[in-house]
Amino acid sequence: MRIVKYEDIVKSIRDMIIYSTTHLSPDMKKALEEAYENEKSEVSKAVLKQILDNAKIAENEWKPLCQDTGLAIYFVKVGEDVKVEGGTLKDAIFEGTEKGYKEGYLRASTCDCFTRANLKDKVGYNLPPVIYFDIVPGDKIEIEYAAKGGGSENVSRATVLAPAAGKEGIKEFVKKVVSDAGPNPCPPLVVGVGIGGSFDYAAVMSKHALFRDIGTENPDPELNELEKELKDELNKLGIGAMGMGGTETVLAVHIETFQPGRMCHIASLPVAVNIQCHSSRHSHITI
Amino acid sequence: MAEYTLTTPLSDEDVSKLKAGDIVYLNGVLYTARDAAHKRLVDLINEGKELPFDLQGAVIYYVGPTPPKPGEVIGSAGPTTSYRMDPYAPILIEKGLKGMIGKGKRNQAVREACKKHKAVYFGAVGGAAALIAKAIKKAEVIAYPELGPEAIRRLEVENFPVVVVNDVYGNDLYEEGRKKWEGK
Ligand code: SF4
Numbered sequence: 001m002r003i004v005k006y007e008d009i010v011k012s013i014r015d016m017i018i019y020s021t022t023h024l025s026p027d028m029k030k031a032l033e034e035a036y037e038n039e040k041s042e043v044s045k046a047v048l049k050q051i052l053d054n055a056k057i058a059e060n061e062w063k064p065l066c067q068d069t070g071l072a073i074y075f076v077k078v079g080e081d082v083k084v085e086g087g088t089l090k091d092a093i094f095e096g097t098e099k100g101y102k103e104g105y106l107r108a109s110t111c112d113c114f115t116r117a118n119l120k121d122k123v124g125y126n127l128p129p130v131i132y133f134d135i136v137p138g139d140k141i142e143i144e145y146a147a148k149g150g151g152s153e154n155v156s157r158a159t160v161l162a163p164a165a166g167k168e169g170i171k172e173f174v175k176k177v178v179s180d181a182g183p184n185p186c187p188p189l190v191v192g193v194g195i196g197g198s199f200d201y202a203a204v205m206s207k208h209a210l211f212r213d214i215g216t217e218n219p220d221p222e223l224n225e226l227e228k229e230l231k232d233e234l235n236k237l238g239i240g241a242m243g244m245g246g247t248e249t250v251l252a253v254h255i256e257t258f259q260p261g262r263m264c265h266i267a268s269l270p271v272a273v274n275i276q277c278h279s280s281r282h283s284h285i286t287i
Numbered sequence: 288m289a290e291y292t293l294t295t296p297l298s299d300e301d302v303s304k305l306k307a308g309d310i311v312y313l314n315g316v317l318y319t320a321r322d323a324a325h326k327r328l329v330d331l332i333n334e335g336k337e338l339p340f341d342l343q344g345a346v347i348y349y350v351g352p353t354p355p356k357p358g359e360v361i362g363s364a365g366p367t368t369s370y371r372m373d374p375y376a377p378i379l380i381e382k383g384l385k386g387m388i389g390k391g392k393r394n395q396a397v398r399e400a401c402k403k404h405k406a407v408y409f410g411a412v413g414g415a416a417a418l419i420a421k422a423i424k425k426a427e428v429i430a431y432p433e434l435g436p437e438a439i440r441r442l443e444v445e446n447f448p449v450v451v452v453n454d455v456y457g458n459d460l461y462e463e464g465r466k467k468w469e470g471k
Contacts, residue, residue, distance in 0.1 A: 017331065019461060027342070040468075040471070041464070041467075041468055042288060043308060043450065043460075045411050046310070047450075050412045050418055050440035051412060053415075054412075054415040054417050054418040054419075057417040057418050058363075061417065063362070065363070065414060065416065065417060066363060066365055066413070066414040066416045067350065067352050067363040067416045068367070069353060105353055105355070105362060106353055106354075106434070107351065107353045107362075107436055108352070132323065148367075151368045151390070151391075151413065154368065170444070182461060183390065183391050183392060183410070184370070184390070184392060186390065186413035203315055217336075236469065237465070237469065238465040238466070238470065239465055240464060240465070242390065242412055242450075243391070243392075243461045243465070244308075245411070245460070245463065245465050245468045246464070246468050247471055277413065277414060278414055279413075279414035
């Protein structure tokens with residue numbers, strides 16, 4: 001059994017949060033630079049220039065890329081042969097999150113659903129995070145983190161289609177979600193699509209799809225093809241950067257299905273679309 | 288796509304020359320407010336009480352910044368999605384508000400109010416929060432400090448970059464821009 005110290009996890013998480021909310025990831029930077037090159041509309045090009053300049057300032061000054069530093073979202077894979085010493089893994093993630101957001105001068109954006117009162121004193125600074133745990137073979141802990149802003153969550157949608165709707169039905173649904181969202185989620189976007197599983201799990205997969213680096217291929221050739229088709233069709237919507245009209249609305253479409261077997265129930269076809277703005281702050285560590 | 292530099296408070300004449308799609312650099316004073324602060328402002332108007340700042344020609348910026356680091360004027364300060372302020376905006380416009388800065392679509396009532404009382408809705412680039420913060424030279428909380436990031440702040444700005452989305456003529460950049468590039 002491998003032993004990992006509680007404090008080490010807290011510190012790794014804290015550091016990852018402060019770094020990734022101020023440093024645009026290399027895959028996003030590359031995708032935005034390409035969008036800037038390709039954009040045909042003058043206004044949208046000016047917007048993309050501001051987005052790229054913003055990334056430079058943020059990086060130099062370690063200043064948050066966006067003021068909405070999000071809910072902290074984690075996908076955690078825990079090896080069966082690793083043990084945390086000095087506390088629980090969940091507590092370590094909570095503590096690392098609070099430290100990262102507080103010491104990084106990030107915004108506390110969690111509140112009570114009904115009273116809307118900020119939870120920073122009652123629960124903790126930007127706590128609680130959203131955590132998905134999975135148990136896997138091995139002696140490592142793998143933690144994926146994203147700072148997920150509200151603007152792009154607000155326009156994300158899930159549904160359960162009739163099986164007969166098929167691939168065309170899925171495409172129509174994705175197009176409708178992006179089209180209805182228009183300028184609100186700060187395009188250019190990354191579009192995460194979860195297909196299959198159950199109603200709830202489609203949404204989880206659509207979120208996890210956003211963690212994949214842009215520019216990587218989908219291992220399923222059929223889905224890889226579908227991602228490219230969808231990207232082209234979505235870019236024809238004309239929404240452009242910040243919705244001001246243009247040719248570069250979507251940087252990538254990422255699809256995940258339930259494994260093994262791309263499973264869903266014989267009676268249903270769940271589909272979820274999680275929208276990610278251009279300020280995609282995602283990162284991972286292996287401990 | 289014209290470019291203008293304007294100083295607040297804005298006059299009818301200032302806003303009348305702006306068309307959807309124009310780039311504007313704002314100087315002077317902006318007031319920050321999000322939903323919670325808007326609700327309080329509208330309550331004050333309904334009760335016939337005085338507001339914490341003068342609405343005549345004023346520009347409100349929809350923002351909830353990150354906390355400043357020691358020595359900083361303000362943290363990162365990009366726009367938030369504007370529709371949450373739609374229920375409150377028309378009455379403020381009627382009472383003299385001339386500009387709003389945010390991101391995303393406005394409803395018909397806000398667009399009508401912009402036309403009727405001569406006001407404009409500007410879009411700032413969402414997620415360009417570190418860059419926008421550079422244009423903010425001074426920031427001071429003037430009301431509702433208990434709201435934290437949602438408190439009303441008075442910002443002094445220099446060349447604050449925005450784009451006209453809804454002008455006083457009923458044009459909407461989101462609709463027009465999209466129509467122009469659809470299918471391309
Ligand atoms: S949608 Fe993204 S870029 Fe836009 S304000 Fe929210 S977190 Fe920032």
